Amino acid sequence: MLKTNSVEKEERRIVREKKTITEMIGLYCHDHHGTKGKGDLCEDCQNLLTYAFARIDHCVFLPGKPTCKNCTIHCYAPAKKEKIKEVMRYAGPRMMLHKPILAISHLIDGKKDEERIQDYLERKAKKSRRSGEQNS
Numbered sequence: 001m002l003k004t005n006s007v008e009k010e011e012r013r014i015v016r017e018k019k020t021i022t023e024m025i026g027l028y029c030h031d032h033h034g035t036k037g038k039g040d041l042c043e044d045c046q047n048l049l050t051y052a053f054a055r056i057d058h059c060v061f062l063p064g065k066p067t068c069k070n071c072t073i074h075c076y077a078p079a080k081k082e083k084i085k086e087v088m089r090y091a092g093p094r095m096m097l098h099k100p101i102l103a104i105s106h107l108i109d110g111k112k113d114e115e116r117i118q119d120y121l122e123r124k125a126k127k128s129r130r131s132g133e134q135n136s
């Protein structure tokens, strides 16, 4: 189970994850849809970014969310999943040059994904045991 300081750390990580996805969609949009500058996105890419933020905010794994790449659930709707994969394929390799600190942090974050997923499964099992006890 995550301790309070770990929860704070995880919250900071979520902020970083949002920054990373913003940069990646920005890179993709600028190179494919002719947009320019920070925060300038076409309508489709803006919708994708808003969607990705909403998925993060409602992620079932919170507070210990894994990186979406290593997720065992994949909550994205099929069309959005395809789109984000396309963005990742393009922007992923370019992030190391564009935003190396974010790119490296994201790689490091991914190393703890198994632990985060395990923690979620334990919390879920505990909750279902508790509700089983209450119903018996």
Ligand code: SF4
Pocket (backbone or CB within 6 Å): 055, 056, 059, 060, 061, 065, 066, 067, 068, 071, 072, 073, 074, 075, 076
């Ligand atoms: S894909 Fe997985 S990790 Fe990403 S937001 Fe959805 S449930 Fe959470």
Ligand SMILES: [Zn+2]
Pocket (backbone or CB within 6 Å): 028, 029, 030, 032, 033, 035, 041, 042, 043, 044, 045, 046
């Ligand atoms: Zn775009």
